Amino acid sequence: MSSKTINLKLKVWRQLNAKTKGKFEIYEVKNISTDSSFLEMVDVLNEQLVNESKEPVAFDHDCREGICGMCSLFINGRAHGPDTEITTCQLHMRTFKDGETISIEPWRAGGFPVIKDLMVDRTAYDKIMQAGGFVSISTGGIPDANAIPIAKPDADEAMDAAACIGCGSCAATCKNSSAMLFVAAKVSQLALLPQGKIEASIRAKNMVAKMDELGFGNCSNTGACEVECPKGISIAHIARLNREYLVAKVKD
Amino acid sequence: MAKLDSKIPEGKLKDKWSNYKAHQNLVNPANKRKIDVIVIGTGLAGGAAAASLAELGFRVKNFCYQDSPRRAHSIAAQGGINAAKNYPNDGDTVYRLFYDTIKGGDYRARESNVYRLAEVSNSIIDQSVAQGVPFARDYGGLLDNRSFGGALVSRTFYARGQTGQQLLLGAYSALSRQIGLGNVEMYNRTELMDLVIVDGKTRGIVTRNLTDGKIESHFGHAVVLATGGYGNVFFLSTNAMGSNGSAAWKAYKKGAYMANPCFVQIHPTAIPQHGDFQSKLTLMSESLRNDGRIWVPKKIEDAKAVREGTKRAEDIPDEDRDFYLERRYPAFGNLVPRDVAARAAKERTDAGFGIENNPKKEGVFLDFKYAIERLGKDVIEARYGNLFQMYGKITDDNPYKTPMKIFPAIHYTMGGIWVDYELQTSVPGLFAAGEANFSDHGANRLGASALMQGLADGYFVLPYTIQNYLAYEFDTPRMDPKTQKEFIEAEKAVKVHVDKLMNIKGKQSVDSFHKRLGKVMWDKVGMARNGKSLKEAIAEIQQIRKEFWEDLKIPGETDTVNVELEKANRVADFLEIGELMARDALTREESCGGHFRTEFRTEDGEAERNDSDYMFVSAWEYKGDGKEPELHKEPLKYEEIEVKTRNYKTA
Numbered sequence: 001m002s003s004k005t006i007n008l009k010l011k012v013w014r015q016l017n018a019k020t021k022g023k024f025e026i027y028e029v030k031n032i033s034t035d036s037s038f039l040e041m042v043d044v045l046n047e048q049l050v051n052e053s054k055e056p057v058a059f060d061h062d063c064r065e066g067i068c069g070m071c072s073l074f075i076n077g078r079a080h081g082p083d084t085e086i087t088t089c090q091l092h093m094r095t096f097k098d099g100e101t102i103s104i105e106p107w108r109a110g111g112f113p114v115i116k117d118l119m120v121d122r123t124a125y126d127k128i129m130q131a132g133g134f135v136s137i138s139t140g141g142i143p144d145a146n147a148i149p150i151a152k153p154d155a156d157e158a159m160d161a162a163a164c165i166g167c168g169s170c171a172a173t174c175k176n177s178s179a180m181l182f183v184a185a186k187v188s189q190l191a192l193l194p195q196g197k198i199e200a201s202i203r204a205k206n207m208v209a210k211m212d213e214l215g216f217g218n219c220s221n222t223g224a225c226e227v228e229c230p231k232g233i234s235i236a237h238i239a240r241l242n243r244e245y246l247v248a249k250v251k252d
Numbered sequence: 253m254a255k256l257d258s259k260i261p262e263g264k265l266k267d268k269w270s271n272y273k274a275h276q277n278l279v280n281p282a283n284k285r286k287i288d289v290i291v292i293g294t295g296l297a298g299g300a301a302a303a304s305l306a307e308l309g310f311r312v313k314n315f316c317y318q319d320s321p322r323r324a325h326s327i328a329a330q331g332g333i334n335a336a337k338n339y340p341n342d343g344d345t346v347y348r349l350f351y352d353t354i355k356g357g358d359y360r361a362r363e364s365n366v367y368r369l370a371e372v373s374n375s376i377i378d379q380s381v382a383q384g385v386p387f388a389r390d391y392g393g394l395l396d397n398r399s400f401g402g403a404l405v406s407r408t409f410y411a412r413g414q415t416g417q418q419l420l421l422g423a424y425s426a427l428s429r430q431i432g433l434g435n436v437e438m439y440n441r442t443e444l445m446d447l448v449i450v451d452g453k454t455r456g457i458v459t460r461n462l463t464d465g466k467i468e469s470h471f472g473h474a475v476v477l478a479t480g481g482y483g484n485v486f487f488l489s490t491n492a493m494g495s496n497g498s499a500a501w502k503a504y505k506k507g508a509y510m511a512n513p514c515f516v517q518i519h520p521t522a523i524p525q526h527g528d529f530q531s532k533l534t535l536m537s538e539s540l541r542n543d544g545r546i547w548v549p550k551k552i553e554d555a556k557a558v559r560e561g562t563k564r565a566e567d568i569p570d571e572d573r574d575f576y577l578e579r580r581y582p583a584f585g586n587l588v589p590r591d592v593a594a595r596a597a598k599e600r601t602d603a604g605f606g607i608e609n610n611p612k613k614e615g616v617f618l619d620f621k622y623a624i625e626r627l628g629k630d631v632i633e634a635r636y637g638n639l640f641q642m643y644g645k646i647t648d649d650n651p652y653k654t655p656m657k658i659f660p661a662i663h664y665t666m667g668g669i670w671v672d673y674e675l676q677t678s679v680p681g682l683f684a685a686g687e688a689n690f691s692d693h694g695a696n697r698l699g700a701s702a703l704m705q706g707l708a709d710g711y712f713v714l715p716y717t718i719q720n721y722l723a724y725e726f727d728t729p730r731m732d733p734k735t736q737k738e739f740i741e742a743e744k745a746v747k748v749h750v751d752k753l754m755n756i757k758g759k760q761s762v763d764s765f766h767k768r769l770g771k772v773m774w775d776k777v778g779m780a781r782n783g784k785s786l787k788e789a790i791a792e793i794q795q796i797r798k799e800f801w802e803d804l805k806i807p808g809e810t811d812t813v814n815v816e817l818e819k820a821n822r823v824a825d826f827l828e829i830g831e832l833m834a835r836d837a838l839t840r841e842e843s844c845g846g847h848f849r850t851e852f853r854t855e856d857g858e859a860e861r862n863d864s865d866y867m868f869v870s871a872w873e874y875k876g877d878g879k880e881p882e883l884h885k886e887p888l889k890y891e892e893i894e895v896k897t898r899n900y901k902t903a
């Protein structure tokens with residue numbers, strides 16, 4: 001690691017709560033190590049604000065290793081910042097230049113109201129899962145795990161889809177605020193496996209209905225979601241979702 | 253207080269769990285609806301327990317501090333989950349998994365609990381596959397296994413480097429189904445602030461809503477704590493930023509004993525610290541030790557040159573590399589248990605062979621060159637691609653070309669809330685599951701066993717054992733927290749506590765205290781401890797705590813998101829937990845597993861256990877603020893296992 005330090009100007013979205021209007025504030029941070037992560041840089045800003053008896057910037061994060069899906073942020077106009085296949089917590093400051101101004105905003109999508117500053121409410125994604133993102137089995141009384149062989153390519157493709165971390169960048173990036181990639185990832189994962197195949201079409205129907213109900217828009221196949229997905233989930237899964245959805249509609 | 257009764261069932265070890273189930277009390281289906289169970293935490297243990305209890309018909313309330321139950325830190329576990337399936341036909345059995353776990357834990361875990369864990373391990377794999385967990389498979393379509401430290405068989409199931417994520421999402425899917433059906437009431441962004449005890453039994457909790465600051469109470473016939481470990485007492489660890497020990501600590505102050513608090517796992521393979529602003533450490537999965545070889549330069553001048561950037565690891569010839577694990581532990585090589593591997597890395601680094609250019613000159617190499625030569629880059633990429641990608645993003649290095657740099661980091665706490673065989677704490681009606689309890693890993697946990705224990709507790713143990721308690725509770729009417737005096741008092745006490753923190757109005761931030769505490773813990777209660785360092789630690793922690801309560805600064809209000817207040821509430825507890833950990837470590841005058849006292853080691857530097865004096869679980873009882881806690885001892889008896897010195901040098 002060849003580390004140096006840089007100084008930055010930050011344009012940060014501040015908003016008291018969902019009911020009030022927000023605005024950008026400008027801050028400066030100095031001597032940021034290029035080996036720091038983006039959120040560590042925000043930590044430095046917050047420590048500075050606390051020491052000035054000002055309120056620190058609220059933002060969501062937890063694991064800080066790119067897997068829990070809790071961090072978010074639009075950085076310089078892009079979900080999870082200017083790198084690909086990465087979450088904000090994994091973004092490192094070596095991506096930025098000394099003296100640069102960085103703009104930091106929350107997710108902006110109808111389905112994700114702002115709670116405070118950069119923190120948004122993503123419970124809509126949980127509700128979509130509750131509508132069908134599961135196999136309807138209970139604990140216990142299950143046959144041996146090797147009773148049903150699964151072709152390796154299917155298992156691998158299911159795993160590709162299952163890598164979704166539920167961060168919300170797909171809907172936040174989409175100009176229609178569609179959550180289609182998120183829904184497709186789960187529908188496709190389970191449709192690829194014999195255990196989930198049984199309920200595949202009803203699952204697709206229920207999850208899509210819930211997504212529509214919660215104020216997410218329609219998918220118009222722009223593919224922007226795929227580009228910003230930190231886990232590189234392919235829009236090919238949307239095609240599988242559409243197939244399952246059609247099967248359900250034909251049955252209706 | 254009642255004396256420790258571990259309630260181990262009668263009979264032979266292998267029959268205990270079936271005997272227990274055959275004779276325990278159950279709640280009839282109609283009565284289950286009359287019973288409320290509160291579950292704190294939504295990780296593998298909490299999520300699985302909440303879902304399974306709701307499926308059975310109990311009314312469940314489930315709480316987490318994150319914005320969604322899917323964020324729980326179980327999600328970050330990378331490498332795998334153990335089970336005694338013996339699919340590879342390499343000689344695994346329930347007994348062998350049990351034996352490896354007891355031995356790996358350096359003979360400080362409870363035999364009956366561990367045997368049960370090994371027994372139910374296979375059902376976890378079945379359950380997860382049925383949920384649609386996409387485990388790795390072979391070309392024939394059957395499940396694949398890999399090896400983890402401390403075992404001579406391949407019993408670890410995995411889903412790329414994201415096994416924890418996939419298992420957690422499995423439990424989350426079951427939980428989501430129950431929430432959708434209305435059987436679980438889910439409370440996100442909610443922090444446990446205290447427990448409510450009525451006539452000696454746990455009857456509920458007081459919570460704080462992290463978005464609007466509202467203090468609220470909830471009634472439950474029983475409460476399950478599945479709140480993970482307290483590793484963040486060290487400030488820097490592989491835990492999530494929000495992981496904390498507060499739920500366990502509130503329980504301790506209500507009479508639950510804390511067991512073996514000094515047993516902390518230091519994981520040998522994390523990315524070394526880069527600087528002072530670092531907020532957390534990132535783990536590189538133990539599975540990498542299947543194919544990576546660990547080494548440092550043999551020549552001290554090479555180590556120095558690597559640190560200074562004048563020589564590259566690739567340019568050091570094989571004969572000048574010291575594969576110190578293979579050298580010291582020929583039988584297990586790079587796959588020795590975590591405590592052994594971590595200590596060996598520290599030994600080399602202390603001797604001046606560290607390779608990272610950070611203030612402490614820490615770090616060793618984990619090299620994939622040999623595996624890539626043997627198997628090809630594609631195979632390595634298929635096995636560890638996402639871990640290599642993560643490493644690259646963090647360090648800006650390419651581990652396919654140059655060895656990874658790694659160093660030990662705080663990872664897991666084997667210690668935790670004392671529980672009996674039923675996972676019930678010393679407070680009736682209060683249960684603890686997963687990392688939050690102490691029971692299964694002794695003084696050191698084997699890799700891929702945390703996922704196993706969390707899900708075992710959540711799916712297959714607690715849903716049974718809790719009924720043995722609840723069978724007597726169905727006719728206890730639900731209490732109204734608005735009128736019940738114990739709830740009113742508890743709420744009031746929580747408000748006083750919050751106001752007290754807010755009103756210090758001092759000058760120093762929460763993080764500044766937390767970092768100071770972390771430094772004391774790492775330097776004096778960390779990988780190597782001794783009587784002197786522990787006594788110093790206790791005094792220093794007391795001093796930091798005093799300053800905390802005099803000079804803490806929290807900006808903002810209490811009726812909105814206030815992250816500084818959240819952190820302060822947790823750090824206030826860490827400042828007490830740290831002291832108990834040091835006290836426990838001081839009392840235990842031996843070395844075992846992750847607890848290494850420099851005064852107690854063999855001639856070749858290995859941990860020296862003292863079975864005649866310390867073969868017990870230490871269970872600490874809270875005696876009041878400013879008073880010394882009381883130590884209770886649960887003797888450990890091994891009936892089916894011969895207690896030996898751990899040996900990873902020969903098979």
Ligand code: FES
Nearest residue numbers: 062064069071089
């Ligand atoms: S904080 Fe967990 S993914 Fe970024």
